Amino acid sequence: MAMKWRFGLRSKLLLLSSFLFTIPWFGYQYVWEMEKYLRYGQEQTIIGTARALATAMHERANLFNNQASFLPSVEKGKDLYSYGLSAPIQLDGLNQDWPDFANKAHFYQQNNQLYSQLTPEQLSINFTAAVGTYGKYLYLYFAVIDDKVIYRNSNARSIINNDHLELAFINPQGIFSRFIISNKTTGWIDAYRITDVENNIPVPAKKIQGHWRDTPQGYNVEVRVPLTEFNDNIAFAVHDVDSPLGIVEASLGSADPSSADTLGTILVPSPEIERIVKGMSYTNSSIWVVDQHHRVLATTGNIKQANGVWNKRVNLDNKRDKNADINVIYSAWLSFEHNILKPLYEKILTQPPRNFIDQLYDSENLTGKHIESALSGEPMSQWRLTTDQQAVVLSAAYPIFIDEIVKGAVIVEETTNGIRTLRNQALEKLFSSILAIMLLGALAFFLFASRISNRIRTLSNQAEMAIDEHGRISGNVDTSTTNDEIGDLSRSFSTAVNRLGQYNHYLENMSSRLSHELRTPIAVVRTSLETLAIQQQTKNTQKLTNESVDEIVNNSEDKAEHKNPYLVRAQHGIERLSLILTNMNEATRIEQMLQNTEKNVFDLAQVYNGCMHGYRLIYPKVNFLSNEMTIERLKVSGSPEHIAQLLDKVIANAVEFSSDENVEVSVKESSQQVILTISNNGELLPEQMSEQLFDSMVSIRTKHNNDQPHLGLGLYIARLICQFHNGSITAVNKPNRQGVDVIIKLPLI
Amino acid sequence: MSKRIAIVEDDAAIRENYADVLRMQGYQVQTYANKNSAMEAFNLRLPHLAILDIGLEHEYDAGFELCQWLRSKSTTLPIIFLTARDSDVDTVSGLRIGADDYLTKDISLPHLSARIAALFRRQDALGKPQQADHLLTIGPLTLDSQRMTIQWQNQHVELTITEFWMLFALAKHPGHVKNRSQLMQDSNIYVDDSTITSHIKRIRKKFNQLDVTFNCIETVYGMGYRWNQSAVEPTGS
Secondary structure, eight states, X not given: OOOOOOOOHHHHHHHHXXXXXXXXXXXXXXXXXXXXXXXXXXXXXXHHHHHHHHHHHTTOGXXXXXXXGGOSOOOTTTSEEOEEOSXXXXXXXXXXXXXXXXXXXXXXXXXXXXXXXXXXTTOOEEEEEEXXXXXXXXXXXXXXXXXXXXXXXXXXXXXXXXXXXXXXXXXXXXXXXXXXXXXXXXXXXXXXXXXXXXXXXXXXXXXXXXXXXXXXXXXXXXEEEEGGGOSSEEEEEEEEEOSTTOOEEEEXXXXXXXXXXXXXXXXXXXXXXXXXXXXXXXXXXXXXXXXXXXXXXXXXXXXXXXXXXXXXXXXXXXXXXXXXXXXXXXXXXXXXXXXXXXXXXXXXXXXXXXXXXXXXXXXXXXXXXXXXXXXXXXXXXXXXXXXXXXXXXXXXXXXXXXXXXEEEEEEEEEESHHHHHHHHHHHHHHHHHHHHHHHHHHHHHHXXXXXXXXXXXXXXXXXXXXXXTTSOBOOOOOOOOOOSHHHHHHHHHHHHHHXXXXXXXXXXXXXXXXXXXXXXXXXXXXXXXXXXXXXXXXXXXXXXXXXXXXXXXXXXXXXXXXXXXXXXXXXXXXXXXXXXXXXXXXXXXXXXHHHHOOOEEEEHHXXXXXXXXXXXXXXXXXXXXXXXXXXXXOEEEEOHXXXXXXXXXXXXXXXXXXXXXXXXXXXXXXXXXXXEEEEEEEOOOOTTHHHHTTXXXXXXXXXXXXSSOOOSOHHHHHHHHHHHTXXXXXXXXXXXXXXXXEEEEEEOO | OOOEEEEEOSOHHXXXXXXXXXXXXXOEEEEESSHHHHHHHHHHOOOSEEEEOSSBTTBTTHHHHHHHHHHHHOSSOOEEEEESOXXXXXXXXXXXXXXXXXXXXXXXXXXXXHHHHXXXXXXXXXXXXOOGGGEEXXXXXXXETTTTEEEETTEEEOOOHHHHXXXXXXXXXXXXXXXXXXXXXXXXXXXXXXXXXXXXXXXXXXHHHHOTTOOOEEEETTTEEEEOGGGTHHHHO
């Protein structure tokens, strides 16, 4: 039979323990939830930071007093933004000391023409200009592309009949000034003030310094102007002259410098705001302050370091781990965690990026929904991905009010890296400890289940072994000393088996007990009958001597006909009853005798040959088919008398059931045992009875023989004798279904 | 003078039946139902023969105790156990404490009276000189059919009446096989085959106590037993 897979205790417990796997899921959910709260917390913190910073700037109008702040709109190229330069500029006409020149410069071309509007074909000039602040100076850089560079004639009095630059400011005192840079050659510039002069004679302006450099395409001019010279209105223009002492053919510029009204504006980042903002630079955030035109007034912090306030705590945790006391198991676990789990976690969990690129903002203009919202008076925070999709940035914008009008906004940004690191660490810790707990738990569960199922299996095996296939008690169930349910079960099994055994024993001894109990009443009846018989006899013969009694006894058979026939029948009956009793007792007597019999080694052949010889005499009508057994070869340990008795019983049985007076006895021997097969042709065994046949008081006789009582003890005795010799006896129907084989197996010495 | 027989038996019907039959045969019979009444009577006067049951009323082993007590009073008094208990253990212990025979209750009355008569005959014969015509000598074995005694190599072998009859039946015709039913008939008992086997075993054991090499009683498997004279002759010559 194929082993069928069973849903055993062990598998059930394993299934149940699989519910443990929901714990990490809950843990995971919990950590996510926690992260959500942390993010919410960070959002609140960052808005708080923005609010605090904005609060510091509310109603401080002097921070926003430049004109641009009041403009309804700003125009690129005209309203200039002065970058804070990070390094001093050497006035040499070269732009390599301007950081990030290409991004900060503005390209002026056809549509920046100031007076005459030439077509692109006619226009032979364009230029790139950059504005920056360093220290107390405003730096301007012009890279002019001009097909013909015309210098001021060395003798010319005019300063405008050549290629020249014009600057115009309104200074803090409100005085409008215009300056012309008109060089005779390359090198230091010659700057002249042309407003507020007598007789229209330009006055050299010493405060404006710079360098004019020739380039293959045209010329570069680098200029610096002290910040004190102007407030926030500025305009510059490049005038192109294409022939010596010619007139200006084209003018390109940021705004018309010719009058105070037409000037553009310049925004110089306010050092005041910068100071305020700097005070906030210790918050691990990146902070901007913008004006209402989104232009950056001040900035501090770097988004890449802006992890938020969580970062510090995370690092503290790491440090503590390293200082943990060293325990062998703990350190083994740590190394396992470090070598196997950590790389795994790094694969599974998204690690906060160390490097990411965020180009959302250029340094001049900040855009974004939150800024729009803040500039319209509503604080707002938003989550966004960096432009390379690597990191999540949280930004908050808070409006700055001056006279209830939004004048700018504070923008605070942080990455969620801190939270993410924190979350990752929480998840790692959670998974590591849950893994450890589950491993131990599953192992414990498995061991427990194995132990339980082993115990139950042992018990079940024992219970199965205790009662053999014939329902006989063949052993005891060991009582378990364990004080639990299985122990109880084992004990009750043991008790049950013992009781069953006692009951079986009682049944097996029943016949002997019965015979014993019946013996006395039968003796009463018998002695009474005999006395009666003797009395009758003496009456008949009228003799009353001792001798005559003997004589009567000896001759009772002959004189039976003279007796009272009822007495004779009663005596016959009682004799049969007595015979039954004797037979009933025989099994018990043999059992008792076997217990007291010592085993001797004897020659089986001698017994067998003798017996077979005897049977031929006892059953002269029966034809025995058997061979003489070779003597001195088959040695058996046991009692020869009982083996003879065994053969008597089996042969008697075979003869009785034989239908054709043939009984075949064959002997097979192997190294270990001898197999005697006694077969006859006759009545078959009923299917289920073949084993029970050898039990006490089981008989399958269908025809009844009234002369001989049959109690089904013959084969039971045969079995007892076989068991005593460590052998076995079985009865099977012959393969050709014409009779029965009784097979006796006896172990050899 | 008629012999006095005492029957100690708690079952009144059996007791009276036995008593009646024995009285019919001319014996004086006294009956006792329990150990104490029997002992009181035996203290006054011992019977010539005692028939004892083992279990008396509530005392399980009263018969054994009574037998021991009687044996201590008289070494020659014939004692017969007549009981329903037929286990080997009881038989052996009954004979060991000095009973002359151990019979089960399914013995027929004629067999019982034959045995009683034999016991009295033997007792009477012990007082008389040995008569040569009752002697049967086969090799080292000497049988006295009158006194029912046996000598093996001139040593006395204690046998019960049953055993003597059995041995006598075998030794009378050396070499002849006697099957179990023949042996039963000769020894005036009717028992099952295994009881015969244990009787034979006991006889062999008694001889073996005197002579370890004794093997004259041979089992012929499937048939019975015979006295094998040839087995003893090499040692005898």
